[in-house]
Amino acid sequence: MHTVGELLRQWRHRRRLSQLDLAIAADVSARHVSLVETGKSNPSADMVLRLADQLDVPLRDRNRLLLAAGFAPRYAERPLDDGALSAARDAVERVLRAHEPYPAVAFDRRWNIVMTNRAIEPFFADVDPDLLQPPINLVRLGLDPRGFAPLVVNLADVRVVFRSRIRRQLAVAPDAELTALYEELLEPNSEDASRRSVESDVLIPMILRFNGRELRLFSTITTFGTPMDITLDEVAIESYYPADAESAAYFEESNGDVRAAASP
Numbered sequence: 001m002h003t004v005g006e007l008l009r010q011w012r013h014r015r016r017l018s019q020l021d022l023a024i025a026a027d028v029s030a031r032h033v034s035l036v037e038t039g040k041s042n043p044s045a046d047m048v049l050r051l052a053d054q055l056d057v058p059l060r061d062r063n064r065l066l067l068a069a070g071f072a073p074r075y076a077e078r079p080l081d082d083g084a085l086s087a088a089r090d091a092v093e094r095v096l097r098a099h100e101p102y103p104a105v106a107f108d109r110r111w112n113i114v115m116t117n118r119a120i121e122p123f124f125a126d127v128d129p130d131l132l133q134p135p136i137n138l139v140r141l142g143l144d145p146r147g148f149a150p151l152v153v154n155l156a157d158v159r160v161v162f163r164s165r166i167r168r169q170l171a172v173a174p175d176a177e178l179t180a181l182y183e184e185l186l187e188p189n190s191e192d193a194s195r196r197s198v199e200s201d202v203l204i205p206m207i208l209r210f211n212g213r214e215l216r217l218f219s220t221i222t223t224f225g226t227p228m229d230i231t232l233d234e235v236a237i238e239s240y241y242p243a244d245a246e247s248a249a250y251f252e253e254s255n256g257d258v259r260a261a262a263s264p
Contacts, residue, residue, distance in 0.1 A: 004048060004069035005037040011055045012037075014171070025054040045071040058109075058173045059233040077230035080114055088224065088232050095222065099239045101255030103217075109169075109234035110178050111138045119251065123148065123210065138238075139166070143185050153207040153214065161204055162186055205243040213250050216243035 035041035128146035
């Protein structure tokens with residue numbers, strides 16, 4: 001088991017900061033940072049959290065730092081349907097509903113879907129039922145031949161975008177299960193090697209062939225600001241927007257059907 005000093009040093013290296021950089025940001029002496037990292041000084045809980053804040057450590061890992069320093073965890077982890085998170089859950093639902101007629105989905109740190117809006121439901125129609133057993137993983141759903149992959153015209157580009165996003169995510173906060181998902185579905189292959197890089201493009205749309213139409217979509221990500229619960233810290237909402245007038249027209253035409261299906 002790592003000491004709190006060892007864990008803090010790992011996070012500092014991950015953020016590419018020197019001890020002096022961290023000390024200045026946290027308003028402490030570089031000597032104190034050094035003593036904490038080497039185990040020659042036992043930090044208080046407040047000091048652990050001050051350093052963790054400057055290192056942008058996720059809440060889940062801040063609890064691990066506190067435990068390593070001999071303190072109780074500070075942050076709770078409750079399911080999104082817990083009564084204490086009702087306001088946050090309602091906020092997520094409002095964001096998802098407000099985005100209709102365009103699709104939107106909320107997912108956790110491992111890309112498991114926790115909530116969707118009605119506009120995404122038609123795309124599930126031909127998905128293998130096995131992929132729709134909880135937890136439904138958005139990456140697997142998007143790339144598996146039994147999921148959305150047959151609908152995606154530019155699948156190689158989408159795979160490269162997924163790879164870039166998850167690689168950055170793992171650099172910020174390593175996770176064994178997400179690493180396994182990456183190795184299973186996103187390891188570079190010969191097909192990707194022959195494709196152009198998407199890193200330099202301003203915007204890479206996902207192109208779907210659906211119901212005889214070609215739909216071009218781009219997305220944005222929304223997260224909670226200053227959450228104090230691990231679940232909220234790890235929830236993200238991905239909202240998809242039409243990238244051209246034809247795609248917008250498809251969703252606007254379909255919105256009446258969605259509303260009718262939702263009516264009693």
